[in-house]
Amino acid sequence: MSCLEMRGFEIWKGMLRQAEQEAVVAAVREVVKAAPLFQPQTPYGRPMSVRMTSAGRFGWHSDRSGYRYAPRHPSGVTWPPVPEEILAIWRQVTGLERQPDCCLINWYGEGARMGLHQDRDEADFSWPVVSVSLGDDGLFRIGNRTRGGSTESVWLTSGDVVVMGGDARLTYHGIDRIRYRSSRLLPKGGRLNLTLRVVT
Numbered sequence: 001m002s003c004l005e006m007r008g009f010e011i012w013k014g015m016l017r018q019a020e021q022e023a024v025v026a027a028v029r030e031v032v033k034a035a036p037l038f039q040p041q042t043p044y045g046r047p048m049s050v051r052m053t054s055a056g057r058f059g060w061h062s063d064r065s066g067y068r069y070a071p072r073h074p075s076g077v078t079w080p081p082v083p084e085e086i087l088a089i090w091r092q093v094t095g096l097e098r099q100p101d102c103c104l105i106n107w108y109g110e111g112a113r114m115g116l117h118q119d120r121d122e123a124d125f126s127w128p129v130v131s132v133s134l135g136d137d138g139l140f141r142i143g144n145r146t147r148g149g150s151t152e153s154v155w156l157t158s159g160d161v162v163v164m165g166g167d168a169r170l171t172y173h174g175i176d177r178i179r180y181r182s183s184r185l186l187p188k189g190g191r192l193n194l195t196l197r198v199v200t
Helices: 018-034 084-094
Strands: 002-006 009-013 051-056 059-063 066-070 102-108 114-117 129-135 137-142 152-156 161-164 173-179 191-197
Touching (some): 018 084, 018 102, 018 191, 051 059, 059 102, 084 161, 084 191, 137 191
Antiparallel strands (some): 002 009, 009 161, 051 102, 059 066, 102 191, 114 173, 137 152, 137 173
16 A cells, blocks of 8 residues: 555555455445435536435535535435445544544446536535545546646546545546446446545
């Protein structure tokens, strides 16, 4: 395991071993059983290319009303708790006793991407955001605190963990593309990204 620093982002390459990755995927499958993946819309009415669900006190949601955290899944059920296997990663990389309020689960299929964006729907930006990559490789792009300007990119592979805190907390970032079926972790291919955040 090594730590790569890019524009204030801590990128822990290979943090999760194969068995740990498999355990997290199994935990995610239980979350998805309770709160199935859904395809949100942007506020402009276009479907996002990723499918998502959440665990924790809040889940992240997007539709014509805007981007926001919601206490319930679109079906009306409450979000399941964040699995211990995922909370352990948060504690390991942050050293915090405060637990995240939300674990957003994004699934990237073939051709899916996530445009440059800031994580700014939370009440307090002093808490870090932790991102876990599982499955297919994703090309992670890091920008600046404002739109425009130069960017840097790095391939995230299965088991990598990214910490966005301090000056990097409000930096624009996104996933340009995935290498579909580059990993055998998910039998049908695709990439899972777990994003842990303190919301309140």
